[in-house]
Amino acid sequence: MLFDLPSHDTLYAALLARDPAYDGRAYVCVSSTGVFCRLTCPARKPKSENCTFFASIGDCIEAGYRACKRCHPMAPAAESDPAIAALLSALDERPDIRWSERHVAQMGFDLSTVRRSFKRQFGMTFLEMARQRRLREGFEALSSGEKVIDAQHSASFESPSAFRAAFARLLGCAPADLHQGGLLCADWITSPLGDLIAVSSASHLHLLEFVERKALPRELSRLRDFAKGDLGLGRYAPTDQVEAELRMFFAGKGAKFNIPLAFHGTPFTKDVWHALCDIPAGETRTYSELAKAMGRPAATRAVARANGANQIALLVPCHRVLGADGALTGYGGGLWRKQKLIEIERQYTKGRAHDPS
Template sequence: MLFDLPSHDTLFQALLDRDAAFDGRAYVCVSSTGVFCRLTCPARKPKSENCTFFGTVGECIEAGYRACKRCHPLAPMAMADPAIASLLAALDERPDYRWRESDIERLGFDLSTVRRSFKRQFGMTFLEMARQRRLRDGFETIANGGAVIEGQLEAGFESASAFRAAFSNLIGKAPGNMSRTPLLYADWIATPLGDMISIASRSQLHLLEFFDRKALRSEIRKLDSFAKGKIGIGRTDPSDQIRTELTAFFEGRSAAFQTPLALHGSTFTKQVWEALREISAGATRSYSDIAKRIGRPSAVRAVARANGANQIALVIPCHRVIGADGSLTGYGGGLWRKQKLLEIERQFLPSRTEGKARATE
């Protein structure tokens, strides 16, 4: 099942309500102005008879419409905010700089507005993001064999205790408490949608998560218990393989993930995860679809819980599960990220027509 657009009346009401549930999944083309918009566009609302809804930007362009200059439908949702775009560009230029609130004000932005925008789009403030970027440098220094003090200095922390606290808050363990003879190895992977952590043994991948996932620390604690405290920092063949496969995915070259996985869950949970892996890139399913697929049509809530318990993001594609009405539903990595992942995966479809033909077979 590809994403089938709801009725015209449903989408028009979503347009009137500026409902973000369909953002990135449906666009409105307005015949009276010749432009196409996100359903969350702040512009004056058109009449229903002047609206045509499409599921992709490409369809809007092919129909002869141009992109709205207010809601920027050609840009990712987050980057449509000029404050976010400017501050992310500034962070890329000076990743090792210790950003402060005064720097944000100096660039001409309101602190409270910036804070709300970043929290809404990324689950963290700009200052937290900048701090995480510096922590990544310290992590990589330690992973390459450097001492903890070298990692601290590379991350730009003057205080050893502050570095330990920041590291522990992110990973769940202070750098000095990471095992020197590990069974599981933690690696830091930068992606266009935010930094991720992988935890792998020498033969399998056990965890792949975005750092801002709320459940990350509890997931790491469980793995630490499983490994009897032997989680260290470093890279293995599976962590290198998933890094390569993620690069190919985000560059649009391949949606195939072949890294061997270690799945920590009940028999039922593993059945759900296997069903998720059977959803092809660019397609979506609902919780009820998954429940029927595994022969448990009444276990929709249990399927939802198993979906939320997934700790190997993207490889087990829980982001491909949407609401029965076609709207985006909850995602541990954030709805903005779920939207972008689904947009990325559309390029892996041979064509919408062929995809629909496969779905009805």
């Protein structure tokens, strides 16, 4: 896992040196290209600020990165399992196929065996991997200004209705409803814990959510209403800033975010979100402790509801709030992400402990 790896600087030096000692033990995700590589990759070396390091291929895939075609980081897993090798090869060779269980069965593979193999190696099923790739390619095509029909073909959807339905599930609207630019702009960014949708205006970040969060379509609909329909594709400076600051955060170089945030909620809800931002990285609170800190000790349940309504993940750290017994509870991005975030942030607690100031 990320927090068990050597420091970012150590791993970046190993990347520059193509140190074989880290082969299979660490991988680098490059935000400028969207690919992940072995540290021994012969490709031109990226800048340090564009690199995030992980201990497993599964973490790289969950973060939305594609395997490098020069160093083939997924090759060892494929070599150890003929089914994985055949399916990964087919996925690359036939991007036009809308993969289903029928296609897997037609290749002669047992569905349950394939599902277990991919889950074990990559943390997701083959069909989940294929669907994520298609949706991202469609979103990127639209963001670059392509027509809906061209984006549909780029994403390998057989019909406009299927493409519209997939987009509606993700973003809560048809792709044709998302024009280029607008008062608010939505863009797709990657993180070590998975792909996110960021929505910003020219001056503030309004939303940051993991793409599979069930509440995302509803949240985007509210922002569309707020902007009187003027929500489009693209990015403003706050999206660039959050992408850069997230890289620093996951690299262990800083837990402070300086992006101006736009909160959309009741006065009480906004107070809860401000209180969340006051919890230092590496520390946690219970819902009742948060309510007491706000001077509202009887409002524990209301605080919990406001916590769950947060639509700016990571920056408004609702993951730092636990149940009364210290258990992980109620995180829209998934409890596994909440656990990883708490573990990652422990490095910042250690840093404060050794800070002589």
